[in-house]
Amino acid sequence: MSESTRKALESCLWQLKCHFTWTLVDGGKSLDDFEDKVCDATEFQNNEFKATVFNILAYIKHRRGHNKAALECLWQAEELIQREHSDQAEIRSLVTWGNYAWVYYHLGRFADAQIYVDKVRRVCEKSHSPYSLESPELDFQEGWARLQCGRKHNERAKVCFEKALERNPKNPEFISGLAIASYRLETWPLPQNPINPLRRAIRLNPDNQYVKVLLALKLQKMKEEGEGESLIEEVLEETSCATDVLCGAAKLYQRKGALDKAVELLKKALEGMPNNAYLHWHIGCLYRTKVLDLLQDTGKNEMYGKREKLEEAMGQAVYHLKRVDEANANLSCVCSYLACLYAQAGQYDKAEHYFQKEFSKELSPGAKQVLHLRYGNFQLYEMKREDKAIHHFIEGMKIDQKSKEKEKMKNKLQKIACIRLSKNRTDSVALHLLAFLQELNGEMQPAENSERHLDSRSFIPPASFAEE
Template sequence: MSENTRNTLESHLRQLKCHFTWNLVEGGESLDDFEDEVCNETEFQNNEFKATVFNILAYVKHCRGNDQAALGCLRQAEALIQREHAEQAAIRSLVTWGNSAWVYYHLGRFADAQMYVDKVLQVCEEFRSPYRIESPEMDCEEGWARLLCGGKHNERAKVCFEKALERNPQNPEFTSGLAIASYRLDTWPLPQNPVDSLRQAIRLNPDNRYAKVLLALKLQRMKEEGEGERLVEEALEDAPCATDVLCGAAKLYQRKGALDRAIELLRKALEGMPNNTYLHYYTGCCYRTKVLEILQDTGKNDMYGRRKKLQEAIEQAMYHLKRVEEANTKLPCVGSYLACLYAQAGQYDEAEHYFQKEFCKELSPGAKQVLHLRYGNFQLYQRKSENTAIHHFIQGVKINQDSKEREKMKNKLQKIASVRLSKDGADSVALHLLEFLQEQDAEMRPAEEKSERCLDSGSLLPPASSPEE
């Protein structure tokens, strides 16, 4: 191929609407994080989205330098489209053909790349538009791809589905996509009420079980739990093995405090996806919350049964969280969760091991505060090393971020100082602690009016705090 012909081919490739031109992985973003989000998140792993999943997997594999595997994914995507969208196979295949053209181009197989470009051109010419067309199906495909990528892509996904609905306002698939995007954007960047969109999606497609689960979760937040639970049970009855339905239902029951039901649903989801890191994380977090509930139960009845339940919950929490830790994901607090569980089990060397692993990671200021609090508690209550505990509480308080963990560490330092002064009014450590706390209060007071607590709404199952914390 001559240089001019190759430049022309590349120019045509850049006009295609596909994953290679949508800038899904932006500069500075970790490919590991992107792949983890796409491949391990459970939301769209069910059959109706398989072609979309295979397309984005192909893009990930290309980014990894494995173009042959990428082509295999694209062949699977094309076969699924032919089977599931036979009446719209050509227009539904445009994104897949565009991705195929790009992969062949990067392999240096320019004739094959040109063949796929020509396939796109042939369809687009029917709409009197070379290489790209404005169609609701194309907007829909981009919308699903961006929903798969999550995070900052949700706003653009919402725009894609809104654009598709302008052309076809009663389309169930487009309505469902808009409802999911609206649900995700409900609290960020501006409050949006997704209830109407979700109800419309269900009205247009009564079999849309995932929309029912999302509506149930939203209604639960609105204190309308009765309708929410009915919707969830209806979705579970219709799709008892759908991972997205099982996970959403687990979230509803976890919020309600019905941990055994949440765990039951998550374990069922794991039967279909036994290696999914996110599912192990959420299951481990549920068992960890169960551990904390058992510890908070101070009733004296059936002490043997309580100890047995505690041991079982600790073992299950450890099992699932170790699966996550071994996968080297960036899911929050896994190491310190494991450390606290081992400490509770009396295995202090293992607890120390996981704490030190966590200290070696790059953590956000908030995560560092949590870690200093938990490690300080471990030193204070299990290791009986008050000096080491004081050191870590001080380090946590010094992190300039207003948080409940920071307040807890200040309170612990205050109590330690009070106890020491009750024994020796001239205790130098206690006096130093009081002076340190006064300095911290003086520094924080001017900023209190402007401070705002940032809440993470992304986790499926928010972790509970330890009673010691």
């Protein structure tokens, strides 16, 4: 292909409505988490929207340089469209064909790319642009694609569904899409009221169980639990519930504190996808909550009677969280949760192993603060190593991010300093701690001969200190 012909092909490609021209993912760093979520959605959803998910997955595979895998995803999307929407196959395939064209172009297979560009042109030839079509179905596909891509895309997704509804105001799919986008925009970026779109979507498509779950969750938030629970009970009476429906119902029961019912629903979902890391994560977190509740509500005199329940909850929490860890899913705090559970069980070697595994990961500033707080607590209360606890509380405090964890570490350091000073008014560790905290708060300037940026290791006493 000559250079001029290649440039002409590239010009056509940029006119196509598809994932390559919608700019769905910002930066390569987000691809791991993004791919996990898309794969999760592929499993969780019915065939209704799987073609959209396979198209997104194809785009991600391409971004990773796996173009042959991308073509396999596009083939799966095309097969689903032909099987589920044979009466609208051409219109619904335009996005997939556009993605095909882009992948073949990047593979250097320009003739194949041109074949798919021509397929799009033949469908769009009656429109003003030969490679683009103003179609509510295309707006719907873009809107649904954006719903899969995180909250930054929810506002644009809502606009896409509204545009589709202008041309086809009674289409149940379009109304369901608008309802879901409105629900997700309830608190970000502007307050929305999704109640009316959700009710309208249910009226037009009473078989859409997922929208019923969203309405139930919204009603629960508005303190109208009765109607919300009735909707959930109605949904759960269905002989077979989609996984996203079961997860939504579990969320409702979790909110009202019915953890056993939430676990029951998530385990039912797990039957159909036993290796799904997200399900194991949610179940593990629910069992962890049960452990914390039992420890908090049980006094020493009652502990013996509840020991069996506590051990069962801890065992289940560890089992499910280990499944997440083994799957290498990009989910935060998994290892530190495991570490804390093992610490509670007195298995300190395993606790240390998982803490160090969490430290070895690339963590956000907030996640680092959480980890320093948890590991500091482990050293302080379980290992009785105040020096190491101080080190990690200080490292967490140094992270420039306001959080409740930072406040907790500040309070712990102040308490440690006060206790030490009550025993020895000239305790150098305590005085250094107070100076560090005051400097961090901007309450006082350090002396000219002191280090401007104190190293936490300078607060650790010599090895013999504890023996004095």
